[in-house]
Every structure is written in structure tokens, then in C-alpha cells.
Amino acid sequence: MSSTAEDTRAGRPPRRELANALRALSMDAVQAAKSGHPGMPMGMADIAEVLWNDFLQHNPCNPRWDNRDRFVLSNGHGSMLLYSLLHLTGYDLGLDELRNFRQLGYRTAGHPEREPDLGIETTTGPLGQGLANGVGMALAEKILGARYNRPDFPVVDHLTYVFLGDGCLMEGISHEACSLAGTLGLGKLVCLYDQNGISIDGEVNHWFTDDTPGRFAAYGWHVIPEVDGHDPLAVAEALAEAQAETARPTLICCRTVIGYGAPNKQGSADTHGAPLGEDEIAAAREQLGWHHAPFEVPESVRAAWDARQRGTEAEAAWDRLLEAWAEAHPDAAAEYRRVMAGELPADWSDAADEAIREIAAAGADVATRKASQIALNAFAPHLPELVGGSADLTGSNNTWHDGSKAVNAADAAGNYVFFGVREFAMTAIGNGIALHGGLRPYCGTFLVFSDYARNAVRMAALMEVPNILVYTHDSIGLGEDGPTHQPVEHAASLRLMPNLQVWRPCDTVETAVAWRAALERGDGPTALVLTRQGLPHQQRDEAGIEAIARGGYVLGDCGGEPDLILMATGSEVHLAMAAAGSLTADGLAVRVVSMPCCEVFDRQERDYREAVLPASVTRRIAIEAGATAGWGRYVGAGGAVIGLDRFGESAPAGELFEKFGFSVENVVTVARRLTA
């Protein structure tokens, strides 16, 4: 963008007027809702105007255009800015939606999160995560570009823009994510920092005095400091400079005034998260020279904002490139189209069946973390879209498979990311990779550190992002590392999260089925909860193997109505089987139910659940080396739970299982008490 930026816009209303349309819509919608955040939209309006009108490649007529630039609102409280932009540029978001900001049944939620058919890539309520999502999107673009672009055919070639605020930069995740983005040389990531000096409690100089440009320079970023965020030419110049930089991510630090245009409140935290009030809004109209009724936008302003034709043309030009590329490289093109559509290969189902049959036939006695690697080795050759990594525990999580190849700054044509010790960013970056499309992420760490990642797991569940979480070292069974590393409450608490599927498989076969379920899931995350210690293979027939996918099934049975049902997950399944053997020898009719995924079991039809857990059998014991919460609904009032409602100890695993009651002897004792 040259200094003639203003000249090239002949015939259009002045930029300030276009930006004021964003300000007016935002302050009026917040006022109508009696709730929301006018400060950020009014402060960032000039920046947004330049970015969206002159730089952002997007098509309001097709929000899912593969090669669109991604735009992320990490300071997502400013959601009215995004709604105003979408409305004005021509997305399917009418004035009625803006008038009903934050109301039930409307698409204009407080924090919109994700709406791919509306042009909302992601915005984060939880500050800082959008920035990490943006890193994931830029990483996905880099990986896909390295795979699919050919000389003269830059089919994957877009930028990722992130708006962020002081809050995002105070959050630790910004360090995790931006440090890695620098190392990976994500040159097509452009972040615009709303440096307004204000957060909710007031002037940030009392709690945030970092040298932000210095900090990002130290990460290896290209930093453009001290840009006047209310000077469109300065913003345009900075954006042009950012585009020209392709080796390093760019941070543009924009000095802005929060609530710009509200004469008595601008520059203060009062504008952050409350309606301005009728009087101040009237005064702002005067100050801005915006003499239109609420939600009224003059035709000339609307016409200047309308991006539909420009977007349609941009997409059509890209379509022509794609066609030519597809003709020259038909195999790559077929794969590209499939992965971008989020579809599994046509032969996937047969291949997965075959792989699971082979794994069952091999019947290996291994830890389920090892079983996970076996599953990866079986499935990954069919799924080039699979991109995994670990937060510095690759050898422990067994996330590296025979086809893994590291991604780095110089060569992104790989499928494995060494995330470093950054669980939260890894998970949010994984979400960003999935949100971008074209790749399927998996992220490994110890189960106990899922706490570090937790809000990103929650965002994946909320946004229906199919991120796969490989959580190993899942109980006291990890032994000597001790209670800091021994998860207790984690499986139970992850099961509380809506739309997260938690699998805790007991052997190689269940682990492969769990992986398959995770890979076939398109609408939410899956946690694979895996052991450090070895586990014996369980025998099943063909029907038994098929039943695993139902989340809970009869693994060992007695013939006729059981006197007792033992149910267990993961490392406690073989214990249940051994205890059942002992009780059977004593003349009791015992059924063993393996329950690798409660969420999936709960969704089975009533008849199936009743067949597995007949209501008439009230003597039931659940066994899991973790918090007992959640098992009550399966064992009922007449049942018992053998679990662990305290922290573990540092000792060899075998001794710990004995001490805490995960022994055949204890299960038999509890069973005798129940059946007496």
C-alpha cells in the first residue's frame, strides 16, 4: 500500500466515515442489548476498516472458500466489531441480527466463537486463546502449502490475521504460542495489537509494563512498533510491510484510544464492557459527525463496504488456478479436495476394519500408550491429513509413528510438531489447525497435565473441533514419579465436559477402536486416556470387537442372569476379569462389562444399554483407579465403586495398586459383601 492509499479510493466516502459505521453499529447494538463491549470496536474500527477493505482476501458469498485469509478475534469481547464487519461486507447477517445482539435464538452471541457459514473463523472469550488458534491456522497453512503448492501453482496461499489486546498478551498462553510461532517461522501470521493501555481494572501500567516489542523481537518476530491505530495510512503501511515479510510472524503494535469517539468516556475503562448510555451515544454521534439513526447506514457507506463482488472475483481467480493445478497434478488435487472437505478416504472403513482385525490377531500385551502407537502406525498411512505432536513427551506419549516427519521453519512438509513444554498452546494450536481445515491434529502429554491445557479442551468441545488428545500415564499405575504426576480426578472431571469423548481403553484392540472413533469424529474432541504400564490382551470374538465402538460392552459373561456385574475401564479391566474368575470358581455368576467410553455408551439405544446392564441386576461394582465420581449412576444405590478419592504415593505401581485396593483380593471382598 503506497501513501496514495486515500487517492485510489476516489468516489468512496472517507475512510473515517466507513470506520464510523462500525463504531455506530457497535455502540448502538451494545446499547440495545444493555450489555456488551463498545470500547474495543470503537478503538479498533480504523484498523479493521483498512484491513477488511484493502487487505483481507475473503468472499462474503462463500465463507468456506478454502484459500480465504483467516481472521481471528482473540480479544473476542469486541465481537460487535466482527458482526458489524460481517454485516457491512455482505455476509448473511442482517440488521435484525445486530439489533438483537446477545439475544436468545440470534446468531450474534456475546462471544461468537465459531460459525463457519457466517465467516466467523474463531473468536475467543478466553483471552489469548485466539492468538494461539491463529498460530495453529498459520501453521496449517504453512504445512499444507509445503505439501500441495507447486511452481506456478500457489494453491495454498493466504494470511492469518489476529486482533488481540492487552489481555491476550498478559495471558501466559501468548508466550507459549508466540514463542513457538517465532521458532517455526510463521511468516504469514500477522497480529494486530490493540495497544490502548486499558483493561478492565483501569490503566494497565499498574500491572502490565512489559516491553512488548522487545518481547516479540526476542521470539524472533518481525515487530512494527508505535503505529497510530487511528491513522489509516500508517495502518496500511504497516500491513503492507507485514505482507512483505514472509520468514517471520509480524506483530503490529497499534496505539489506540479505547472507545474512540465517545467524548467523555473514551480512553477509560468505562468503555470496555458496558453500554455507553444514551447521552454519551448522542455526544459520540456529534463528535464523530455520524448523523444517522441507530442501525441506519447510508447507501454510499454500504456500497463502499460491500465486498461481495471483489470476493467472488478473488475466489473465481483462485478457482482457475486450482483447476489448472488439478489438471497438472491430479493425485495431489484429489487428496487436497478430500482433506479440505474433511472427508475420510473412500477405503477408510475397510482399511480400519482390517487394521483392527490384525491388531486383535496379534494380541499384544502392551501398555495402551504403546497400543496407541500401534494404532497410529496402522492408521496413519491412510491419513496424510494426520498431524500430531507432543508437549516434549514424544517418547513417553508414543505419538511418533513410523511415518512421522518433523515440521520446522525451513521444511514444513512434515506431519509432526515438537510443541515443546507448552500444553495449553499445543492444544489451542491444535484447535487452530483443525479450524483451518485440511489437517487432523492430535496432541500428546501426560493426563495430569491436561489441567494445563484444560480451557483449550473446553473450547474444542464448545466449538465442535475434532482435536485428538493423547493423554498417557493415566493413574497411580505410573508409579515412582509420585502424586504430582499421578492423575486421580482427571478422567472423571474430563467426563463432565459436554461434547468431549473420553476413552480409557484396556488393551490394543480397544485402543485401536478408540483411535478410530476419534478419527471418525467430526464434531468434537476426543481424549485417549492411556497407561504407562503394560496390560494383557483380552480375548473377544468378532461381535465383541464390534461392540467396543458402543463405548461399553460385555467382555466376560456367565450365561444366564448374573448375580453380579463388575465394570471397569482401562488398566482395571484385567483386574475385573481376574476377580470374576475367582468369584466364578466360588460359584457366583459374574458378568464383566468393559466401559472404555461412558459418553458413547450413554448415547446407545435403551435396549442395548439394558442388555449390557440389566436393571434387574442391582449388585454392581465399578472399578477405576481414579476418582469415584460419575460411577454412581452405573452401579446404583445397591452397588459399590472401587476408586481413588485421594492423592497417590511415590512407589512402584504394583505396590500402589495393592495398597489402594486394586487387587483381586479386595474386589472379591467387596463382591462378597455386596452379594452376602
Ligand SMILES: Cc1ncc(C[n+]2csc(CCOP(=O)(O)OP(=O)(O)O)c2C)c(N)n1
Ligand atoms: C482468560 C480470560 N480471563 C479473563 C477474562 C475477562 N476479561 C474480558 S476482557 C478483559 C480485559 C481485557 O483487556 P484488553 O485485552 O486490554 O481489552 P480492552 O479493554 O482493551 O478491550 C478481561 C479481564 C477473559 N475473557 N478471559
Ligand SMILES: [Mg+2]
Ligand atoms: Mg486494552
